[in-house]
Amino acid sequence: MALENMSQMLRKAQQNKYAVGAFNILDYNSTKAVVKAAEETHSPVIIQTSAKTVIFWGTSAIMTWVRELAESSPVPIALHLDHCKDLDLIRQCIEAGWTSVMIDASARPFEENLALSRQVVEMARPRGITVEAELGAIVGVEDDIHVKEQDAHLADPEQAVRFCSEVEPDCFAPAVGTAHGVYTGEPKIAYDRIEDISARTGVPLALHGGTGLSDEVFRKCISLGCAKVNISTQLKYAFINGFVTYHTKNSTEYNPLKVIGAQFDELKRGIVEKIKLFGGYED
Ligand SMILES: [Zn+2]
Numbered sequence: 001m002a003l004e005n006m007s008q009m010l011r012k013a014q015q016n017k018y019a020v021g022a023f024n025i026l027d028y029n030s031t032k033a034v035v036k037a038a039e040e041t042h043s044p045v046i047i048q049t050s051a052k053t054v055i056f057w058g059t060s061a062i063m064t065w066v067r068e069l070a071e072s073s074p075v076p077i078a079l080h081l082d083h084c085k086d087l088d089l090i091r092q093c094i095e096a097g098w099t100s101v102m103i104d105a106s107a108r109p110f111e112e113n114l115a116l117s118r119q120v121v122e123m124a125r126p127r128g129i130t131v132e133a134e135l136g137a138i139v140g141v142e143d144d145i146h147v148k149e150q151d152a153h154l155a156d157p158e159q160a161v162r163f164c165s166e167v168e169p170d171c172f173a174p175a176v177g178t179a180h181g182v183y184t185g186e187p188k189i190a191y192d193r194i195e196d197i198s199a200r201t202g203v204p205l206a207l208h209g210g211t212g213l214s215d216e217v218f219r220k221c222i223s224l225g226c227a228k229v230n231i232s233t234q235l236k237y238a239f240i241n242g243f244v245t246y247h248t249k250n251s252t253e254y255n256p257l258k259v260i261g262a263q264f265d266e267l268k269r270g271i272v273e274k275i276k277l278f279g280g281y282e283d
Contacts, residue, residue: 003070005099005130006078006228007170009044010204013227018280019207019218022046022080023271024232026053026239028065029260033267035069035077040272041281044076046100046228049093050142051084059096067097080132082230083142090120094129102132102173110135110159117167132228135163136175138208142232157196164201171206171228172197176221178209181233189217191224198225206230211237215277222278229278234270242266 006020013020025031025047038045047066054062063079070077080100081093090101103120105113117133124131136155155174164172174197177189187209198205204227210218211233218229246262275281 001070001073001076003066003079003097003099004076005128005170006046006080006132007130009046009076009078010130010171010227013044013280014204014225016280017223019222019227019229019278020044020046020280021271021275021278022048022082022206022228022230023274024048024050024053024082024230024235025062026235027057029264030235030239030267031062031065032069033264034271035073035075037268037271037275038075038077039073040268041275042075042283043275043281044078045275046078046080048080048082048230048232049098050082050232051086051089054081054089054093059092059098063097078130080130082232083134087116087120091123094124094127098129100130100132100170102134104134106134106137106175110163114163114166117163117169121168130170132171132173132206133163133167133169134173134175134208135160138173138175138178138180140180140209142180142208154190154193155197157193157200160197161200164203169203172201172203173206173208176207178207178213180209181211183212187213187217189221191220194221194224194226204228210234210274218277229274231271231274234274235267238267238270239263 023034079098083104103117105116121131205225206228207226208230210229210231242263246259
């Protein structure tokens with residue numbers, strides 16, 4: 001199928017109380033693992049790229065892998081740019097064929113965040129590109145965005161309502177207590193806020209910082225209105241561990257294709273597990 005944007009898949013997920021997994025890819029092998037995991041579970045999926053990954057490979061290389069895999073695939077696939085502060089990069093991705101983008105102006109004062117996010121919606125919507133926007137500060141490190149614990153703050157529900165009615169994002173990422181990276185303690189998720197913001201805005205919510213949350217936490221967040229779940233750190237670990245574990249076990253063998261195969265299996269296994277947990281899949 002041709003790539004699609006996030007609109008239909010998230011609305012459907014929101015209505016049926018499941019979530020679409022958004023997985024941050026690193027290269028062709030990890031992109032293929034995401035697509036094959038979605039095919040195995042007959043699920044829609046969001047291929048997500050960090051701004052850093054886009055800068056590392058360039059838009060055309062990524063677009064070639066994604067098109068090649070998506071066009072021969074029977075499941076709905078969106079290509080989404082994760083956390084981006086840079087309007088030029090957003091524009092480049094839109095022009096290259098990304099079907100969805102995230103503007104992350106959450107570090108700016110509220111009014112500026114609102115204006116910038118709105119500007120991205122105005123740029124993207126006429127071209128059929130969906131937009132995710134963020135409010136509040138999600139703790140941790142994502143790409144080149146560092147948020148220290150003392151600077152993290154949850155999204156204010158009153159502001160969230162105004163933000164969503166003026167920006168009209170297709171997907172909304174309010175900070176609700178999850179964190180990017182690896183959790184060191186038990187995360188304190190503001191479930192009441194997820195429920196409140198979801199009910200009052202009606203916009204499908206994105207849950208960031210998904211890696212490391214328990215199955216129970218995921219299920220609860222999804223039942224309250226999170227229709228998109230971001231998984232990034234898990235793929236970074238599987239990418240390295242899949243590779244290293246194989247080589248450690250077969251240290252005299254220098255067959256790169258076998259190592260790449262082991263890495264693919266490790267990535268896909270974890271992605272399938274998450275898609276099944278998020279619901280909305282078929283055996
Ligand atoms: Zn994030």
